[in-house]
Amino acid sequence: MDVLKQVLGRLHPLIVHLPIGFIILGLLLQWYDRKRKEYGKVIPLVYLWGGISAALACVTGYLQYLGEGYAFDTVKWHLWSGIATALFAFLMYARLKEIRQVDFLSKVPIVVLSAFFFVLISFTGHKGGNITHGEDYLVEPLPNHIKSALGFETFEEKVIALNEENWQDAVMYDDIINPILNNNCVSCHGPKKTKGELQLHNPEVILKGGENGEIIVTGNSETSELYTRLVLPKNDEDHMPPKDKRQPTPEEIELIRAWLNIGNPFEGTIGDLGIEKELFLSFFPKKHDADYPDIQISAASQDTINGIKNKGFHVENISKASNFLEVSCINMPSFTDSDFEFILPIREQIAILDLGGTQITDAIFEKLATLPNLTVLKLDATAITGKDMELLASLEHLKSINFTGSLLEEIYLHNLVEFKKLEVAYVFGTQIQGEGVRTLNEGQIIIDYGNYELPPIPSDSIIY
């Protein structure tokens, strides 16, 4: 019997278009026939059919409401207005057939009745559409500001933000699990829609489960549907969320699993529950790992940049999303210390500076110290010895210096320990002796001496 209920119920979206068609046809015919009055016999008949099919739609609609687990609140307007539509169709039939019992209606002009009927069926159809497609179906493609101006709620994502300091203080359910369920599940399993009779927006309803019973087996994720449905293959009919909907990330799924395995506690911080840190790393702020400082600066004007380019410099934005610049003398081997003034207008924006192969001397260090955001510096194949290099220690972002093939002297090399953010210095091809990699400042700074070797081995000369 239940099966029959469901099958008939699912016919509702099909059958429902019959009364719509008939009634609209009736209304159109009334309008078309307003002067000629040639279709007087047909119109009531059309409304009769409309009424009968509307009644059928009401029955199947009710069955669908029972069979598919909609909350009454969701369907009530559609349900009542649907019944009203069916009744009104019969009324129209009676009015047009001038049946005596409805004499009271004859005082109302037919135009008013038709107009009301049109409003009624539009309203009913709209409410039905809202149930299947969602209330924001029509407005969804609109930009957010128009949506909010029209008074529609925009989907509110609950952001999960943790960091190195606070991650242990976050409450596992409130700050992690609830946002994950909210962002991925609650649009269908929540107060507005309750598919499969399941809601996931608060602890009580989560524990209650859905039409197939509870979804959590305490302490066992592998038998809890709240987890197993997530990890089914995407094409599986039972996979949740449905494959065309937003999917939780692998890290989020792992957290659901971990939470279920410790008995789905609704209270207690991550620290109290003793959950391992690795699981939360994806919610930590991304470490800035790029060749420019992690700050915002204003852009240099295009005219300024073009002027510098015309002098022979290579100047390019690090990316379209960043105002920091890379400047190189790759096409300008004649660059000398005094040419530095050309790039002063963009001193704030320079993050990468390549002076490799130019005519610079140690006097350049004083000038380089005026580039506040310098991050990567290349001085390879130049005549610098490293004297006055300590002036660069004040640069807050300097991460990498390349001295390869320069005249760098060992006595100045140790000045690098003063450099706060320096990560690596390349000194291969200078007079400095050494091989491989050594570190300074307890491993903070890597000095790459290079001089790697591939000693000959017997197999080098064996020809097969």
Added chain:
Amino acid sequence: MQDHVQRLIQEKVVRETQAKTRRHFIKSCTQGMGGLALSSIFMGCDPLEKPKAKNPMAFSERDLNPLATLAPPFAPKVKSVIYLHMAGAPSQLEMFDYKPQLQKYHGQDCPQSLLEGKKFAFIKGTPKLMGPQAEFKQEGESGNWVSNFMPHFKKVVDEVAFLKAVHTDQFNHGPAQLFMHTGSARLGRPSIGAWATYGLGSPNQNLPGFVVLTSGGNTPDAGKSVWGSGFLPSVYQGVQCRSKGDPVLYIEDPEGMTRDLKKSTIDAINKINKEEYTKYADPEILARINQYEMAYRMQIAVPEVMNINNEPENVQQMYGVEPGKESFANNCLLARKLVEDGVRFVQLFDWGWDTHGNVREGSIDLGLRNKCREIDRPIAALILDLKQRGLLDETLVVWGGEFGRTPMQENRGNKKMAYKGRDHHGDAFTMWMAGGGIKKGVCHGKTDDIGFSGIEGRVSVHDIHATILHLLGFDHEQFTYEFQGRHFRLTDVEGELIKEILA
């Protein structure tokens, strides 16, 4: 007669004007305005059409110099790419993908279940499985497997990220190479290097942005299309340089032509071109002027960068170069020099990896070993050299073939072959990447016990392209070129970033 017609027309105009009321005007206004609004919604008839520049005389730098640099959409991890392609398809089973189980089944018939529905280039009937013909050891701190065919490679094994389960849908060299380098097995698409130079330009004004070097005595089976520009402007195609003789054909001035004479010739041509330009304002003319000047500069710069004799003795020894010859070692050293000078994309092809077992050079236990020896030292040297110069952090090195080789011994014509060989195999093969933005020492993907198919972490050719573009600062789904009415991508409609190997 003429007068008569004129008068009629005149009268028609007057009548019409009289008949037209304010209502008519307002009515046609609403239609017109609606149309205007609609056209902006639908962006005219051709949605791809770009808005015309307001000032036809305002050119971008690109109009004048097609290789002018452009910033990538996102901060890039690398500036340059060195792509090492082993043309002919190297055997992963003798180099990096160690399959001890395969040794157990050595000499047994390949299970029918593996052969059903598969196509092989030469294998017929039921071939026999063949165990690894090399000895393997775990090397470096990462403990990744390297065979004794690659003894120097163990020194750099901790720098690379292996992809053990790459797959392709092509099993013949030409189409597979095209697929690997252009994202399509059919002709007509731009190569990765062309996309990169088109998208980023190249900072060095004296050198091409995309250089191709070949070794092994032959060029790839797919021909020059593997470094072609496809539908991109032809200026973005790879420039093939030779490591023997003149690096670029006809780069030397002919006898009797002095540098000064050359300069004045070019100056004269450019002067005429400039006059043309003042007349017609066609940016193509400016681009042409630029090209002449670049060619003139390249005459000096290219022979300089392509000369490996000036490199110190110990560097030459590390790579094992053979000056004056065409060799993979020379090309590796050149690749470093080119990248050092700001060349965007360097593509190396080494020919001779097609080890079917039909001839001695093409055998798994002999010829392959020689090929491995030829690349082993140069590749290790290239990575170490880039590293000590601080270039490895801003360069991506990619190694691979167009497909892999079968775990079965080839039985061409259903007969036993003269030498040990393996047939073409696209289901699973090994590639690796090293350099900026790459996680060091990882091994992504896994093949089954006999190395026939990937069972974990399978990646496609498109995935590799997506990852290369990502490291250069592009989202492969957004990086497009408009051609024949649609936007084309290197990865077409596929490709996912291989996040597992990204640092």
